[in-house]
Amino acid sequence: MNADLRTAPHGLNLVIETKTGRVIIGRFDSVSGFQALMHDVDLYDPPVGVDPEAYIRETATYGVDVKQRDFAFDATSVLRWRKLGEVPKLA
Secondary structure, eight states: OBSOGGGSOTTSEEEEEETTSOEEEEEEEEEETTEEEEEEEEEEOOOTTOOTHHHHHHHHHHOOOOOEEEEEEEGGGEEEEEEGGGSOOOO
């Protein structure tokens, strides 16, 4: 887990948790200045008090439910990122 998105591997599916609670899951492309770009993205805004980990694990098990082809966002909003392939699958 890391907060510096500039160290993320290009082309891999990542889980990005943001400071607002939003979860972004998709294929990482690049960071340019303060903007990050991802492709084939699923966005999840968990309800207040809900732990997003179950949603993340479901995505790791069944695949990314693509909601946006290309998605740019503020790279400074990243709380942490991790590789989707390293997230434990549902039993």
